[in-house]
Every structure is written in structure tokens, then in C-alpha cells.
Amino acid sequence: MNQSQLALASVTRSDLRTEPKLVRAAIIAVAVIFLTVFVILPLVVVFAQAFSKGVGAYFSALSDPEALSAIRLTLYVAAISVSLNLVFGLVAAWAIAKFDFPGKTFLISLIDLPFSVSPVISGLIFVLLFGAQGYWGPWLQSHGIHVLFAVPGIALATTFVTFPFVARALIPLMQEQGTQEEEAAISLGASGLQTFFRVTLPNIKWGVLYGVLLCNARAMGEFGAVSVVSGHIRGETNTMPLLVEILYNEYQFVSSFAIASLLAMLALITLIAKAVLERHLDEDQRPRGD
Amino acid sequence: MGLTLTWLSVIILIPLAGLFLKTLELSPDQFWGILTSRRTLNALKISFGLAFAAACVNLVMGTIIVWALVRYRFPGRRLFDAVVDIPFALPTAVAGVALTALFAQKGLLGAPLAELGIKVAFTPIGIFVAMIFIGIPFVVRTVQPVLIDLDVEIEEAAASLGANRWHTVAKVILPSLIPALLTGFALAFARAVGEYGSVIFIAGNLPNVSEIAPLLIVIRLSEFRYADATAIAVVMLVASFLIIFTVNRLQRWAQTRIPVH
Numbered sequence: 001m002n003q004s005q006l007a008l009a010s011v012t013r014s015d016l017r018t019e020p021k022l023v024r025a026a027i028i029a030v031a032v033i034f035l036t037v038f039v040i041l042p043l044v045v046v047f048a049q050a051f052s053k054g055v056g057a058y059f060s061a062l063s064d065p066e067a068l069s070a071i072r073l074t075l076y077v078a079a080i081s082v083s084l085n086l087v088f089g090l091v092a093a094w095a096i097a098k099f100d101f102p103g104k105t106f107l108i109s110l111i112d113l114p115f116s117v118s119p120v121i122s123g124l125i126f127v128l129l130f131g132a133q134g135y136w137g138p139w140l141q142s143h144g145i146h147v148l149f150a151v152p153g154i155a156l157a158t159t160f161v162t163f164p165f166v167a168r169a170l171i172p173l174m175q176e177q178g179t180q181e182e183e184a185a186i187s188l189g190a191s192g193l194q195t196f197f198r199v200t201l202p203n204i205k206w207g208v209l210y211g212v213l214l215c216n217a218r219a220m221g222e223f224g225a226v227s228v229v230s231g232h233i234r235g236e237t238n239t240m241p242l243l244v245e246i247l248y249n250e251y252q253f254v255s256s257f258a259i260a261s262l263l264a265m266l267a268l269i270t271l272i273a274k275a276v277l278e279r280h281l282d283e284d285q286r287p288r289g290d
Numbered sequence: 291m292g293l294t295l296t297w298l299s300v301i302i303l304i305p306l307a308g309l310f311l312k313t314l315e316l317s318p319d320q321f322w323g324i325l326t327s328r329r330t331l332n333a334l335k336i337s338f339g340l341a342f343a344a345a346c347v348n349l350v351m352g353t354i355i356v357w358a359l360v361r362y363r364f365p366g367r368r369l370f371d372a373v374v375d376i377p378f379a380l381p382t383a384v385a386g387v388a389l390t391a392l393f394a395q396k397g398l399l400g401a402p403l404a405e406l407g408i409k410v411a412f413t414p415i416g417i418f419v420a421m422i423f424i425g426i427p428f429v430v431r432t433v434q435p436v437l438i439d440l441d442v443e444i445e446e447a448a449a450s451l452g453a454n455r456w457h458t459v460a461k462v463i464l465p466s467l468i469p470a471l472l473t474g475f476a477l478a479f480a481r482a483v484g485e486y487g488s489v490i491f492i493a494g495n496l497p498n499v500s501e502i503a504p505l506l507i508v509i510r511l512s513e514f515r516y517a518d519a520t521a522i523a524v525v526m527l528v529a530s531f532l533i534i535f536t537v538n539r540l541q542r543w544a545q546t547r548i549p550v551h
Binding site for chain 1: 304308311351358359362372373383384387426507519534
């Protein structure tokens with residue numbers, strides 16, 4: 001075969017695996033237009049609306065006492081939910097990945113459940129438990145404990161909704177790594193806790209961060225579940241997403257979109273951090289292989 | 291182990307049990323009465339019907355997007371790949387107000403659409419648009435890894451055996467994507483059925499016309515009609531159980547069907 005025949009062969013070979021130029025252009029155009037209209041434009045609108053009355057109006061909206069109290073509450077609730085789910089996620093992933101026991105598949109489905117339940121239903125179940133007509137509501141009320149329409153209810157609902165993130169990030173990672181390293185550590189005389197902190201945890205640190213990152217993003221942005229249990233008490237039980245709704249319904253668009261822009265920035269930072277962590281996770285998994 | 295189960299029971303099992311116990315307080319007639327009332331039926335029809343339609347759009351558009359991202363090289367490809375995740379990451383209330391501002395009659399897209407006589411915001415079309423927004427990453431992210439891993443040799447074999455490009459795509463590539471496509475469709479559908487935050491701003495929320503089922507639950511709760519709220523919630527919960535079950539079966543089917551290489 002001479003040079004030109006070789007070139008011809010490689011051309012037809014790659015032609016067989018792709019579409020005509022016009023079809024290719026059309027597919028790219030449809031994909032780009034769809035993503036621009038449905039995903040990029042809404043994001044742009046958030047910032048455009050937030051700054052529509054200038055930078056001064058934007059910052060005065062954010063320094064409003066109500067906005068500050070919503071930001072504080074959101075950070076506080078996220079801190080509670082993320083730490084609870086971090087501890088649980090580590091324990092659950094450890095149990096599922098390193099041990100065999102009956103009902104394991106069922107357990108995994110249960111952990112996933114909050115992902116597929118409507119956020120409104122996640123809020124409703126706590127109203128049924130703690131509400132005035134709920135199972136424990138009257139008892140709690142007579143003891144002066146406020147769960148619903150107060151911070152504990154918001155934290156509980158948020159914890160429910162963000163329950164799967166850490167466990168979900170760790171289970172496949174820990175399953176893939178197997179138990180050999182832990183067995184080696186224990187046979188060399190390490191205690192259970194030593195093994196966990198010196199062997200298991202360093203192996204999964206990127207996975208833990210990944211789970212915490214996604215858990216935190218959802219905890220700060222949760223709307224439906226929190227909306228049902230919060231009671232919308234101004235300056236007390238309004239998180240940032242709830243304040244976005246209230247200000248929007250009062251036609252205070254600049255203030256509403258200013259808070260929304262903070263949440264949008266949180267989403268963007270989360271996505272960038274996620275991409276970085278994914279690269280580290282790939283590196284963690286590669287040398288270990290099978 | 292014990293800690294896992296205790297925590298799981300406290301946060302998930304007990305609250306869910308509460309929901310079902312509350313339903314048992316209703317007589318079957320009451321339960322049926324609530325579900326077949328005109329307003330409930332319409333809300334369920336709107337939520338399930340529009341979620342199904344939106345998942346169909348996501349199935350087609352998702353396939354096109356995955357194809358463009360995986361098979362072609364074009365400027366901005368990595369950026370467009372990254373923005374697919376935005377509907378996952380953006381808090382739903384933010385998505386809701388943003389879509390409403392975009393599609394309202396004076397909005398960037400709402401204004402030209404209004405001139406064409408199409409009203410999106412505060413109509414069922416608005417609900418449909420929000421559900422498409424929220425569902426698109428599910429199809430793309432489920433199908434993308436499968437298309438990347440697909441063996442190109444199979445395509446070359448089909449082509450060298452005389453199949454033209456359309457035959458290869460329709461008879462060789464698409465069939466191996468079917469389990470992933472159906473999984474993405476089911477996930478997008480499940481998410482859209484239960485979606486609240488991104489829908490209620492753009493929906494208009496007119497009873498029987500543009501009122502979704504999750505909103506009706508919230509309304510019943512605010513009226514202290516707990517029984518009504520619970521009955522609707524149980525129906526939606528059972529539907530989402532069925533969808534998760536189907537997704538798990540689909541994934542097992544996919545694993546047995548596609549040879550591991």
C-alpha cells in the first residue's frame with residue numbers, strides 16, 4: 001500500500017464512525033441552544049436582576065437585618081445537618097462496604113429514599129410527628145419544647161433531605177478498596193479506632209470531602225421541606241431560600257435576587273470544587289485497581 | 291451496625307411510619323373520597339402528566355446533548371459539559387424565580403414568545419418548562435458514561451459489514467444505550483413529579499389548571515386538613531417507590547445484558 005492509499009483508508013475508516021457534516025452541525029447547534037436557553041440564561045438572569053438597580057442597591061439588600069439573619073440561620077442549620085450526616089455517612093458506609101449482613105440491599109435502598117421523595121413530603125412527615133395535631137406535638141407543647149416552626153424542625157428536615165450524600169459518596173469507594181489494608185493493620189496489632197483513623201480515613205479523605213460538599217450545597221439550598229416545617233417567622237425561622245420566596249412575592253425583586261445570587265454563587269463554587277475533587281478521586285482509585 | 295440502624299430509624303423509618311399510620315386513621319371511603327375529589331385528581335394529573343411529558347423531552351434532548359458532548363469536538367464543549375450540572379446544584383427556589391423572570395411577559399424570552407402569542411409563565415407550559423430544566427441532568431449524566439465506554443470496534447464491525455451510518459446508530463448504538471436511557475428517563479420523571487421549589491413560582495397555581503400535587507399538600511397543611519395532605523402524600527410516595535424499584539431492576543437488567551469487557 002502506498003502513502004495515498006493509506007491516507008484514503010484512514011479517511012474512510014473515520015468516516016464510517018461519524019455522521020455527515022450537516023448532521024453534526026445540527027446536533028451541536030441543538031445541544032448548545034437547548035443548554036443556553038434552559039440552563040445558562042436562568043443563571044444569567046439571577047445576576048442581571050440582582051444588579052439591575054446598581055451595586056449599591058445590591059449590597060444594601062444583602063446587609064438588611066432580615067437578610068443577615070437568614071444567612072446566619074442557613075449557615076447554622078447546614079453546620080448541624082452536615083456534621084450529623086458526616087458521622088452517620090462514615091458509619092453506614094463502613095458497615096455496608098466492609099461487612100456482609102442480611103438485608104444489605106434493603107438498607108442501601110432506605111439510605112437512597114430521601115433522594116426520590118418529594119421535598120414537600122419530607123417536610124410533611126415531620127409535621128405529622130411534631131405538629132399540634134401530630135403524634136408527639138401535644139406532649140412536646142406541654143413541656144415547652146418547640147420543634148416545628150422553630151430551628152430544630154428546620155435542622156431535622158434538612159438532615160432528612162441531605163441524608164444520602166456522604167454515605168452515597170463513600171460506599172462505592174470503600175467497596176472498591178476492600179478490607180485487605182484494614183486486615184493487615186489489625187493483624188499487626190492496631191486497635192479498631194487506630195485502624196479507622198490511620199488506615200481507612202486517609203484512604204477515603206477525598207470521598208469524604210466530596211460527600212460533605214454535596215451535602216452542604218443541598219442543605220443550604222433546600223426549599224420544599226424547610227418551607228413546610230419553618231412557619232416563615234420573619235427574622236427567626238427564614239432560611240435564605242425561604243427569604244428569596246418571601247421577598248419575591250412582595251415584589252422586592254432586587255432583594256430577592258440578591259439573596260438568590262449568593263445561593264447561585266454557592267452552586268457555582270460547589271460545581272468547581274466538585275470537578276477538582278473528582279480528579280483527586282480518580283487518582284485515589286487508579287493505583288488500587290482491583 | 292447498631293448505630294447505622296438506630297440513626298436510620300430515627301431519621302427515616304419513624305417519620306415514614308408516621309405517615310402511613312396517619313393514613314390508617316382514615317376509613318377507605320374517606321381515603322378514596324379525598325383522592326377522587328376533583329381538585330386532587332386534577333393536581334395529580336397535572337403533576338404526573340406534565341412530568342411524563344417533560345421526561346420525554348429530556349429523553350430526546352438529553353440524547354442529543356450526550357451525543358454532541360461525547361462524539362464531537364466544538365468550541366466551549368467543556369463549558370457546556372459543566373453547565374449540565376447546574377440544575378442539580380442550583381437551589382430550587384433560585385431556579386424558580388430565575389425561570390419566572392426569564393419567561394414572564396416582560397422577560398428576556400417571555401417578551402418575544404408573547405409576541406408570538408405563547409404565554410409560558412403562570413400557565414401549565416411554565417410548569418412543563420421548569421420540569422424540563424430540573425430533569426435534564428438526569429438523562430445526560432446517566433447516558434454519558436455508557437456512550438463513552440461503548441466499544442468503537444462494534445461500530446466499525448457494523449460499518450465494515452456494509453451497514454450505513456443510520457443503520458449502525460439505530461441498530462447497534464441505540465440498543466446498547468436503552469437501559470441507561472430508560473434509567474435517566476425514570477429518574478427525571480420521578481424528580482419532576484415531586485418537584486416543588488422551581489415549579490411554584492412559574493406555575494400560576496390556579497386550582498384545577500396549574501396547581502401541582504406537592505403544592506396542594508402544602509395548601510391542605512396550611513388549612514390544617516392533615517388527612518387530605520397525608521392521603522395525597524401516600525399516593526405520591528407509593529409512586530416514587532415504584533419508580534425506584536423500576537430503576538433498580540433496569541440497572542440489574544443493564545448489567546446482565548451488556549457484556550463486560
